[in-house]
Amino acid sequence: MILRSMWNEPYLETCCRSALHRLCLAGAVGRPAGQRDDPCLLRMEGMGFVRDNGQGRFFVTDEGKARHAREVLKVADGLKPASARHG
Incomplete structure (x- = not known):
């Protein structure tokens, strides 16, 4: 049953996970178009x-x-990252 839910989510290549992480780090400023990760950002769009x-x-x-938290930060749904718990 766990495998079934895993396969229902689109797979993110390593490059896309990295692009998603950079985008999350950019915060409210966003990330400008025209960067090397544009193909990943367009795919994730x-x-x-x-x-x-x-x-x-x-x-x-x-x-x-939510996907960034689960897949990049490895945070379970509903849980805060370890860094947020200690601060």
Whole structure:
């Protein structure tokens, strides 16, 4: 049953996970278009993890933040990262 839920999520290549992480680090400023990770950002936009504001900047969606927490930060749903618990 665990495998079934895993296969229902689109796979993120290592480069896309890195791009998602950089995008999350950019925060409210977003990430400018025209960078080497544009293909990944455009792919993730199609998945609903990223949005383009139409003015040449990418931003992470709530869905993207959740995926980043689960897959990049390895945080279980509903739990805070260890760094947030100790601060």
